[in-house]
Amino acid sequence: MAGRQDELAREQAVVDRLYARLDELRRTTRGRLAEVRRAGPSGSPQNRSERDAFATLYEDRVAQLDAVEDRLVFGRLDLDDDTVRYVGRIGLTDDEHRSLLTDWRAPAAQAFYRATALHPAGVVRRRHLVTSGRSVTGLEDEVLDLDAIDGHDTTHLSGEGALLASLATRRTGRMTDIVATIQAEQDRIIRSELGGALVVQGGPGTGKTAVALHRAAYLLYAHRKVLERSGVLLVGPSRSFLRYIDQVLPSLGETGVVATTIAELLPGVVATGVDTGTVAEVKGRLVWRSIVRRAVRARERVPAQDVRVRVDGHDLVIRRRDVREAIARARRTHKPHNEARATFVREMLARLVDQYAEQLGSALAPEDVAMVTEDLRSDRDVRVALNLAWFPITPEKLVADLYAKPHRLAEAAPELTAAERRLLRRDPDAPWTESDVPILDEAAELLGEDDSLARAEARARAAERQAELEYARSVLESTGAGGGLVDAETLASRFEATGPRLTTAERAATDRSWTYGHVVVDEAQELSPMAWRALVRRVPTRSLTIVGDVAQTSSAAGARSWAAALDPVLRDGWRLEELTVSYRTPAAVADAAQRVAHAAGLPVSPLTAARHVEDSLELVRATPSGPTHPVLEQEVLDQVVGLAREFVGSDGAGRVAVVAPAERVPALRRAVESVLQDALGRAEGARLLAQRPEDAQVVVVSPRETKGLEYDAVVLVEPAAVAEGPGGFSDLYVAMTRPTQRLVVVHERALPEGFAERAAA
Ligand SMILES: Nc1ncnc2c1ncn2[C@@H]1O[C@H](COP(=O)(O)OP(=O)(O)OP(=O)(O)O)[C@@H](O)[C@H]1O
Secondary structure (H helix, E strand, O other), rough: OHHHHHHHHHHHHHHHHHHHHEEEEEEHHHHHHHHHHHHHOOOHHHHHHHHHHHHHHHHHHHHHHHOOOOOOOOEEEEEOOOOOEEEEEEOOEEOOOOOEEEEOOHHHHHHHOOOOOOOOOOOOEEEEEEEEEEEEEEEEEOOHHHHHOOOOOOOOOOOOOHHHHHHOOOOOOOOOOOOOOOOOOHHHOOOOOOEEEEEEEEEEOOOOOHHHHHHHHHHHHHHHHHHOOOOOEEOOOOHHHHHHHHHHHHOOOOOOOEOOOOOOOOOOOOOEOOOOOOOHHHOOOEEEHHHHHHHHHHEEOOOOOOEEEOOOOOOEOOOHHHHHHHHHHHHHHOOHHHHHHHHHHHHHHHHHHHHHHHHHHHOOOOHHHHHHHHHHHOHHHHHHHHHHHHHOOHHHHHHHHHHOOOHHHHHHHOOOOHHHHHHHHOOOOOOOOHHHHHHHHHHHHHOOOOHHHHHHHHHHHHHHHHHHHHHHHHHHHHHHHOOOOOOOHHHHHHHOOOOOOOOOOHHHOOOOOOOOOOOHHHHHHHHHHHHHHHHHHHHOOOOEEEEOOOOOEEEEEEOOHHHHHHHHOOOOOOOOOEEEOOOOOOHHEEEEHHHHHHOOOOOOOOOOEOOOOOOEEEEEEOOOOHHHHHHHHHHHHHHHHHHHHOOOOOOOOOOEEEEEOOOHHHHHHHHHHHHHHHOOOOHHHHHHHOHHHHHOOEEEEOHHOOOOOOEEEEEOOOOHHHHHHHHHHHHHHHOOOOOEEEEEEEEEEOOOHHHHHHHOO
């Protein structure tokens, strides 16, 4: 015992030194920040922007140093050359640049996650340090000693004690990082190379989301130069999901990732409408490439007959032949429709000027040509006639017209049946839906913008930026401020901004045509073929991390196989990795979910649960009681109260969910809200009811709303009805695999196949 206490004390001393160093760095950085700010707003504009740039750098660094307070250090490696290496959230060095703490993402830390007895990678002992605040409360050692094993690795959870402790903690509404307990199969994916598209398939709770986020942090560390400039885009299924994960990257010291949903992918488009599954499926098909192309072409049209116009007393003819030739010439520019329009108009005006001159009977002087051209351009009839032949149009108007005007859709979409086209009918001012966004994006791509002004601005900015870069280099040279913290490019981008500074993330999020260095897609099985197309367009290097589970697909437009989803957009340029251990769901629950999914024929991945929890699955049959379900409802309420008492803490930790078929959610929600107050007391009831949705400890939700989320305990209501809902057995599979501790199934009807095996056992 004394030995262990001594060991704890020794580690405490190390941890104290590391926190002391962290405090010192915080003090120095804050001091520098204060100094820069004290200098006040005086000086030349150049001095001011230099100060702003340093201020922002120091602010970022302070934020990063503050974010790593919790579990700053969590591991130690003892190597066979007698060196000892501590592993933590960030790297720390002393004043002489000697390493004190190794960043978990550095190559030197890799063995902490990967070394096994069979492949020790020079590691003699791996130690997990458990800390609470700044105190060391526990140690867990693994001795990687070849003599101790018999030739093959045992099934191995690295740092099993620390892992199981972390898996058993009460959940809050926020996901936490797993940096201290990343498992070897996860680590290999996290550190996989940047290039190409990596698909991570894995059953529920295998850590796909966690791995995707840690990979984003890893890539930003390992390829900072490339990715800080171009940015990383993270695509999640919903805003509430993005809120659930939004603490993870900052806790890993990374803040510059743009997080979005497909619905929010287009700046300026708000998609609040909802499509039925059938409509979403039709809108998700790749055939929209051709439909949108035809719809754009339909706005480039030779009139049925020649058009006569009268300008300045001259009768001119907009001839069909001229229009045809001008259209052909404009198309040969291969520019988007709205940009190519300039060529069309120029060409037509030139021909009209020729007619004008012919009527005068003499050639025009150059200044007269310019004047006549302007007269023609501003003439109303000419404008109308040219617009009819080459119509300038926004993506929104183009797509709204397709939906609102049956003849336009019939002309553009011969691939769709008449019934499918009828399904798409909607008012021109109806709200956009998520499945409209990739179609609008396709239209924006083909239409382009009349961006001559924007291009001139871009040229001016590029010239300015070059000057800033040179200036930044000279600043770095003269102040020696680099120290590994900043390079000229970064500093220049800070100088660049006038007014509030725009980060890469902010600029990227407001620019439709921004291309990212890497894109991470979570719950990727839900994406339609058109959504894939819109995403891949944003990453010309095709560097993507795609995580999901094709057995959990609930969208009718989503994927049941990765090859079917990805081959059309990435061809064979993607590689597949699989995760097989469920870190969320207790074994009995995971097994039942697997059986049900198998019986329903879902494409399930193999899944082994990392832990057993006593009595984690309970099946409760309520007596059938007529259409209003009072008995079933009463049973659900009793269960919720019991589970709330057991799992919900007044400190905000511990979550219980009732997952019910969507049509039952409103009534059950009202019932649960009123029973909580009665059963748990006024104060506790009021506390729970006042919680914001994202932090709520007791919730009533449909299966779809639980996608990607987790709870300590789940009451699943009437699985047979869930399986009959729009998401079918996939939704049931999702609902069954949300709890970390217990699943209580309350049902009146017979349970779907797969449950029964368990009931009989
Ligand atoms: N190595 C690990 N150490 C500690 N916890 C882990 C580890 N891997 C995963 N977890 C935990 O397991 C739970 C499930 O992880 P995650 O949500 O990433 O799974 P998922 O595969 O995305 O699930 P789903 O398919 O349901 O969306 C989370 O609480 C996560 O923190």
